Amino acid sequence: MAYIRAFGSYLPARRVDNHELAPLVGATPEWVLSVSGIEERRYAAEDDTVASLGLAAAQDCLANAGIEAGQLGMLLVSSGSAARFAPGPASQIAAALGLTSTPALDIPVASAGSLIALALANDLAPRFGPVLVIGAEIMSRRIERAPEGRDTAILFGDGAGAALVDPNSGFARIADSLLATDGTAAEILKIERDRIFMDGRSVILQAYRKMPRAVTDLLARNALTPADVGVFLLHQANLNLIERVAAGLKVPLDRFFVNIARYGNTSSASLLIAAAEWHGSLAAPLAAPIVFSAFGAGLHWGALLALPA
């Protein structure tokens, strides 16, 4: 068992709104907004890397937690868009933080990668010490800004988020998690030869079924219902999907923290970017359960429950 102690995030400065993007993909800004809920997304600078974005989010998280990198017991870095497969960004981020013997592991999973890392961190923190979880993505280099790439180009943006999972203290105690994988549908969402491919209709069908079920199953085994949850922090994939999940759980949408309009879908970074913004906006101490949930390429999906500490 461990605690969530702090979050951090980093968003590149360049904003790409629908007026800039839509003509490139043969669409209108209004259509992009209606099918995604996205108004703008951020794109990394040319000299940015997944590791440099992840490092910035890591530093923000460490500052928010008030600890030095040297106190970390482990780094877990999720990314589905890193330029290099091996070694991935984890060791680069660790090195940039001045760590030369702290284990730093990659979780090369888009979308749900940071949820998986959070769940693993809960089990690893008691053994290794504080675990810094990072989700970092440069999805703008995995899309095609052309009519043939329209369905993915309109969705994705770049950014990084981080969370510190501490074995001893934090504002929320990770109580339970549920992770699942179904590789029989792996072909409907994949990054291959530097490009993302998505059968969006099938992805929505699968996500709409699997995410609410993971959440309700996780809550039920902890004697909770969706109505007991104070905030739902979901992978920011598509506003319409989040609305459907809310409806499926019979929970008002205002219980879901949503920032997709400003950043688009930043794949595995989105969960932690949303969490960082939500936590930064808290006006009072946490008083009700938090549910994290994500779904994506793999297919990997799941949910994580954290309770007020």
Add this chain to the structure above:
Amino acid sequence: MGQEARILKVLQRVSKKDIVPAADESLFASGLLDSFALTDFVAGLEEEFGVSIPDSDLSARKFDTLRKVDSYISAKSA
């Protein structure tokens, strides 16, 4: 009411359109369904026909024409 008519009833309810597509016409290209209406269509089929559509069958291709849906429901109901 026959099976095809019941499928059409579900389709028109979720799409909120009275269009009657040809058996092999794409329900997406015809504007009757989009990604999100498809989730309602599948849920509506389960309710209308009392069948459970497993996750392994959640592929848009299985539900993109009336003929495919009719064949699918027939197989599930057999």
